[in-house]
Amino acid sequence: GIQVEQSPPDLILQEGANSTLRCNFSDSVNNLQWFHQNPWGQLINLFYIPSGTKQNGRLSATTVATERYSLLYISSSQTTDSGVYFCAVGVSNDYKLSFGAGTTVTVRA
Amino acid sequence: EAGVTQFPSHSVIEKGQTVTLRCDPISGHDNLYWYRRVMGKEIKFLLHFVKESKQDESGMPNNRFLAERTGGTYSTLKVQPAELEDSGVYFCASSQARGPTIQYFGAGTRLSVL
Numbered sequence: 001g002i003q004v005e006q007s008p009p010d011l012i013l014q015e016g017a018n019s020t021l022r023c024n025f026s027d028s029v030n031n032l033q034w035f036h037q038n039p040w041g042q043l044i045n046l047f048y049i050p051s052g053t054k055q056n057g058r059l060s061a062t063t064v065a066t067e068r069y070s071l072l073y074i075s076s077s078q079t080t081d082s083g084v085y086f087c088a089v090g091v092s093n094d095y096k097l098s099f100g101a102g103t104t105v106t107v108r109a
Numbered sequence: 110e111a112g113v114t115q116f117p118s119h120s121v122i123e124k125g126q127t128v129t130l131r132c133d134p135i136s137g138h139d140n141l142y143w144y145r146r147v148m149g150k151e152i153k154f155l156l157h158f159v160k161e162s163k164q165d166e167s168g169m170p171n172n173r174f175l176a177e178r179t180g181g182t183y184s185t186l187k188v189q190p191a192e193l194e195d196s197g198v199y200f201c202a203s204s205q206a207r208g209p210t211i212q213y214f215g216a217g218t219r220l221s222v223l
Contacts, residue, residue: 030209031209031210033211033212035214040216041198041216041217041219042214042216042217043200043214043216043217045211045213045214048210048211050209086152088152090209094165095140095142095157095164095165095204095209096142096154096157096165096168097142097144097154097202097212098154099144099151099152099153100151101151102151
């Protein structure tokens with residue numbers, strides 16, 4: 001099956017800092033989602049982005065499908081950004097998502 | 110519009126007991142998925158329903174797990190008998206259309222088998 005690798009595994013930020021999370025995948029995809037798992041365990045949809053660039057407030061994401069990677073940018077980080085960020089991908093003719101191991105982000109005040 | 114709802118939020122049972130998890134998808138979503146994250150591992154796909162039919166159950170770990178979706182609305186996932194390695198968080202997701210599209214996840218059920 002498809003391999004999904006996220007880096008870095010852990011990230012500690014000072015409030016106000018910017019950061020970039022990366023997701024590499026081993027095959028062509030037609031579905032890519034970024035999630036934020038909050039301290040209560042909920043998986044919050046951030047972006048549905050199989051290709052291209054999107055922005056939502058302080059967050060933005062870029063997927064370069066031809067090079068098999070996606071980036072999630074967090075700008076002016078806040079303590080509420082803490083949690084685990086997951087990248088998940090789907091391939092053609094397959095509905096299921098394959099998840100990366102996640103990046104644990106800790107934002108310190 | 111209500112999101113994906115899962116019950117219970119947390120369940121603690123003893124090894125050998127039975128547990129049933131429930132998922133209510135977003136209204137109108139024909140596609141329903143179950144995933145789980147066991148300790149130290151990645152979130153893994155379990156199965157996919159289209160309406161009441163099982164489309165893909167390739168991720169079900171063994172025959173102690175039984176998923177149903179009667180009438181194509183809510184779904185249940187029964188574990189019988191539960192084993193220690195079944196502990197983890199079970200997520201349900203739903204999507205509206207066939208093909209690649211956004212999946213919306215519930216808050217998950219944390220299962221602890223003692």
